[in-house]
Amino acid sequence: MEHSTETPIDDEDNDELHITLLIWIMVAVLVITALVSLFVFVFKKGKPDNKEDMVGLLASESDITDYEDLCRQHVASKKSEMVDGASGKIITIGDAEQVTEGLDSVATSWSHEPVTADMDISTCHVVLSYMEDHLKNKDRLMKEWEALLRYKVDRSSGLVASRAVNIRLNRYSDTFPYDHNRVVLTTSPTNDNDYINASYIYDHNPRNPMYIATQGPIPNTKAHFWQMVWEQKIATVVMLARLKENDVAVCALYWPEKKGKECYGDFEVTLVSEHNWCDDYVVRNFYLRNIKNQETRTVTQFQYLSWPDMGIPKDTKNFLEFRRKINRSYHGQGCPVIIHCNDGAGRAGTYILIDMTLKRLSKGTKEIDIAATIEHLRDQRISMVKTKVQFEFALSSIAEEVNDILNALK
Ligand SMILES: *[C@@H]1O[C@H](CO)[C@@H](O)[C@H](O)[C@H]1NC(C)=O
């Protein structure tokens, strides 16, 4: 009985002992776990930068993936369009590569366009004080503009342009190319006239025109336009007008709409892509085929949508970004860029003035004289930069770009 009563007690004691032991072991495990966690935590906290870096990297990795997807879609859609555009005709691999390259270069320009800082800080300051000086001193600005209005070029040099047969090839009767620097088309059975209303615009090098300023094509000159694009090996076209402004047609639709294709004389043009960057501008890629020899090329067109005739772009920041994209797109290609608006003089002249000045500065020029540069442009085409607000806009947008460059240098 005693034994029998003791045994259960003993058993109970044993059980209690086991439970206590178990609890102690659990507590020990918990404490060790806590210590290890604490150690790991402290250790990790010791390198917070790494942790942040990793988070940053992860975020940008997903951005990169999105971006790459976007590029792939872009390339894929371009490829299918390319095949579309080529239906009935055989595309060589070289062609395909060419088009894909074109697409890639478009795809890489999807992000914000950074300033390129080829200028040193002292040049930036010189330029900024010149611009500030002119912009603040309205009197001087007015005087310079009035002097520009009096600036006359010998108009008798526009003889070819004013021949009766060529009058109908001009959009306006008062803006014509001078003979000495007009773009001459090669003649062919389909175009026996070498005339197009377009002028080479040079900076210093008389052998390498930097731009071709031309009128917005009119319905009977679309084929001439594409012939010029082909013959001058143009890769970039800058359009600074809309097709219609204040209900007046100021430029003929010279490209196919909605990803179609169309023939203009000896040239078949396919719209490969169209990208609206913002409300202010759109970029289109064309696939251009010479029907006579089956050779193909790509052409990129940048159209600025919010720059009224005789006026200025409403958003300088977007305009400057537009110019940077264009510069990057054709930089180093060695062929001129076509710049046109309605007459190839007012807005085209203003664009060229700004771009030419920024290019001179990035090549190290320290001398700037905007009025003299306008005269230099007017020696090459009538009415380049048409209004005082355009003159002022050129000054202020150059100042803004140089200011951005300066900020990037700091
Ligand atoms: C060239 O085009 C401009 C603008 O459209 C026009 O004013 C001018 O008369 C044209 N000149 C010639 C010779 O075609």
Ligand SMILES: *[C@@H]1O[C@H](CO)[C@@H](O)[C@H](O)[C@H]1NC(C)=O
């Ligand atoms: C044009 O682009 C090139 C290449 O990106 C750059 O080096 C140069 O500074 C740019 N020029 C201007 C005037 O923006």
